[in-house]
Amino acid sequence: MDIISAATFLYHFFTGRAADAIHAYLNRSLPPLAAAALLFILPPYLFIKLLLFAFRSAFSEDVAGKVVLITGASSGIGEHLAYSYAKRGACLALVARRENRLTDVANIAYQLGSPDVVVIRGDVTRAEDCERFVNRTIDHFGRLDHLVTNAGVSPMCMFEDCPDITKLAPVMDINFWGSVYSSYFALPYLKRSRGKIVVIASAAGWLPAPRMSFYSASKAALISFYETLRTELGSEITITIVTPGLIESEMTQGKFLSKEGRMVLDPQLRDVQIGVMPIRSVGAAAEEIVKGACRGDNYLTEPAWVKSTFYWKVFCPEVLEWCNWLLLVAGTEISERNALSFKILELTGLKPFLYPPSVQFPDLTETSR
Ligand SMILES: NC(=O)c1ccc[n+]([C@@H]2O[C@H](COP(=O)([O-])OP(=O)(O)OC[C@H]3O[C@@H](n4cnc5c(N)ncnc54)[C@H](OP(=O)(O)O)[C@@H]3O)[C@@H](O)[C@H]2O)c1
Ligand SMILES: *[C@@H]1O[C@H](CO)[C@@H](O)[C@H](O)[C@H]1NC(C)=O
Numbered sequence: 001m002d003i004i005s006a007a008t009f010l011y012h013f014f015t016g017r018a019a020d021a022i023h024a025y026l027n028r029s030l031p032p033l034a035a036a037a038l039l040f041i042l043p044p045y046l047f048i049k050l051l052l053f054a055f056r057s058a059f060s061e062d063v064a065g066k067v068v069l070i071t072g073a074s075s076g077i078g079e080h081l082a083y084s085y086a087k088r089g090a091c092l093a094l095v096a097r098r099e100n101r102l103t104d105v106a107n108i109a110y111q112l113g114s115p116d117v118v119v120i121r122g123d124v125t126r127a128e129d130c131e132r133f134v135n136r137t138i139d140h141f142g143r144l145d146h147l148v149t150n151a152g153v154s155p156m157c158m159f160e161d162c163p164d165i166t167k168l169a170p171v172m173d174i175n176f177w178g179s180v181y182s183s184y185f186a187l188p189y190l191k192r193s194r195g196k197i198v199v200i201a202s203a204a205g206w207l208p209a210p211r212m213s214f215y216s217a218s219k220a221a222l223i224s225f226y227e228t229l230r231t232e233l234g235s236e237i238t239i240t241i242v243t244p245g246l247i248e249s250e251m252t253q254g255k256f257l258s259k260e261g262r263m264v265l266d267p268q269l270r271d272v273q274i275g276v277m278p279i280r281s282v283g284a285a286a287e288e289i290v291k292g293a294c295r296g297d298n299y300l301t302e303p304a305w306v307k308s309t310f311y312w313k314v315f316c317p318e319v320l321e322w323c324n325w326l327l328l329v330a331g332t333e334i335s336e337r338n339a340l341s342f343k344i345l346e347l348t349g350l351k352p353f354l355y356p357p358s359v360q361f362p363d364l365t366e367t368s369r
Helices: 003-014 018-058 076-087 099-112 127-141 170-193 213-233 267-274 282-295 304-315 317-328 340-348
Strands: 067-071 091-096 117-121 146-149 196-200 238-244 255-257 263-265 299-302
Touching: 003 018, 018 282, 067 076, 067 127, 067 170, 076 091, 076 099, 076 146, 076 282, 091 099, 091 127, 099 117, 117 127, 127 170, 146 170, 170 196, 170 213, 196 213, 196 282, 213 238, 238 282, 238 304, 267 340, 282 299, 299 304, 304 317, 317 340
Parallel strands: 067 091, 067 146, 091 117, 146 196, 196 238, 238 299
Antiparallel strands: 255 263
């Protein structure tokens, strides 16, 4: 304790404000102490983590014959997670609202090696639906090993431009509550099997992308919720929080929740929003996610390079905010096409190299509901 902090401490102490004195002391002394402790702890911590990673990789879970429930399995990431689990011989319960699409996914999953697949129509915003699809899974298979909460939608609109703010409430209902409801009803069965929850959150949970305020908020809520649940549960069940970057799916084809609250396909707004960021093929991404889940990772970012944006967020958040404003907001008052990100995409002609074919040429009839 230096002279000044000692004097402040004594002053507060003798004027009868002991708590203030303690805060004044901690404000001064804790930041350097914490930084020093971190430097000291980080090398052994990283080393132990590396050892544990090698151990978890070597003894990765074999999901053959086990039971996996996936929400939002009718397209995109959820669909391909189903295929990756099927290739490993897992039994599947597939949930979404478009039952016809789920049946197609189930048929492919059978061909890829899944011994048994059930298709359950359900809307994750309805708690009773979530209870029902968990029950159906248990009635059919008698157990549950992995719950993958993947169902999600993305609104795409500046906050000020929303004509009726209540129309955006479903984002939270689907992305956040849908995941929480499913987890709540599945938890007793997952504890019995010492199973896993795989949460599909998003790197948007820490990246401040304009037009995606509600999406980012819903994903940040998921990350925070499941970190807390992990703390409550200890090692009883494993929770893998997945934070994807940009992945080929109906969402990156440009299927958004419009500001009027309807699902629309707007590939041009998608171009503005994504610009020259490369989009990862969904098959490869799903394979990495299932591998990470079986390994028992606590966190998984796919593609892995997106994780570096997290360090920018921690150390210089203003830089990220300013870059995103410059690329995605500046000059768009009249038309979104004026966004710098869109101009760069058009001028460089890089789209064919950065976007997978299914995203460049979305099949409108396939995508519609
Ligand atoms: N693609 C990306 O770049 C990216 C990046 C980060 C995170 N994510 C996350 O990945 C997850 C999957 O999205 P995706 O990219 O694969 O998009 P997608 O192709 O649009 O898939 C979304 C899935 O969610 C289902 N769904 C939507 N609302 C639902 C509801 N109320 N009840 C039940 N199911 C519902 C949809 O099925 P129905 O319409 O048939 O119900 C569909 O199967 C989402 O949580 C998304 O936020 C995606
Ligand atoms: C689900 O199963 C539980 C326990 O068997 C039962 O109490 C509950 O009523 C069931 N719920 C639904 C929606 O089927």
